[in-house]
Amino acid sequence: MARVVGGIGASHAPSMEHIYDAGEEVRESEEWQPLFGPFKDVATWLEELRPDRLVVIYNDHMDQFYLDAYPTFALGVAAEYPVADEGFGARPFPPLPGDAKLGWHVARSLVADEFDITICQELEVDHGVISPLPMVDFSEGEGGWKIPIVPLAVNVILHPLPSPLRCWKLGQALRRAILSYEEDLRVVVVGTGGLSHQLTGPKFGRVTPEWDQEFMRLLAEDPESLTRYTYEELIKLGGTESVEVVNWLAMRGALPRDARPLVQAYYAHRIMGYGLQTFEVAA
């Protein structure tokens, strides 16, 4: 049977792509070390943990899904996931390997659990997936991507959004889906997005480090308390676009209650509150 062996919460942002693509020297510069240093720790941790699959809970930014038909929850059941062209040409990464069989199982399990997701046999992933992922699972040259993924997209863009409580329950349902899978797989669940940022209006660029750090503390110690926040509160605390943090909450819902935080990093820089948090699960 499959098991959930760990969790990762990570910001996603085009800026992270620019820095990654600029090369090792920029990544290790004084300016970016506070973020990319901890990402290296996560990569090391992941190498030791040796997961067979990553389930990536993220949100699309109108690169795969558009307003003509916007899914509340969408699940990938493809064998591979090409990188989306977000308007500047796609980043030159090979398609990410998928696991269609696990994807379909998760689809059946979620529907059995009354999460009626949109099922995607084709899905291009944008920076919601591939801004943090190369930092933890990509080797330059021949190696490429190492761990097949199953992507799970949450609507955090077009209100009405699924409530924080609903996203937490989605994570719990995802956990059941993984535990009921027949193959003996070790799965790490990833939630991407946030933390505080405001990209529209006169408060453009507002970052709220105190709230971000409180969010990470609560996610570790008392995640269910976060299900009681409304989007109105989350927007006031972290900004219009910060509501992506519900992807982290869904990730946490897929972990056992006693999962413990391991790597924890926070860096408020320019227009983003960047967060990174991994959870270890007792064997």
Added chain:
Amino acid sequence: MELRDELTQDYLDRLRAVQPSDLPEDLDLFDEATATRGRRLNKAAYSLKDEHQRELFHRDEAAWMAQFGLTDAEEELMRKRDWIGLWRNGMSIYVMVKLSGVTNTPLPEIGKQMRESGGANG
């Protein structure tokens, strides 16, 4: 009376929470009002995901714009790269980013305009 009884307090609380209604005017929301207002503008900017559309934009911006049934006012906002105006008229930041790419406008420049805009309706 009986029908009203089905609408429990719990349900009514959830219904209220799903639509933030008490945000200060400098914190916005992409919802029914915005998505409805910005329908044409969003479709136009979203098209720039496609490299052929980007090519057309560079070759003949007026011909590119003519595809989306924009109002004269909307076309003017596009032409002037009036980012605040586009935002006020319902353009989502996520398609605005695609327009910023094709017009070579760095996000900080858009941010500067946004910050100087005063208020959501001002």
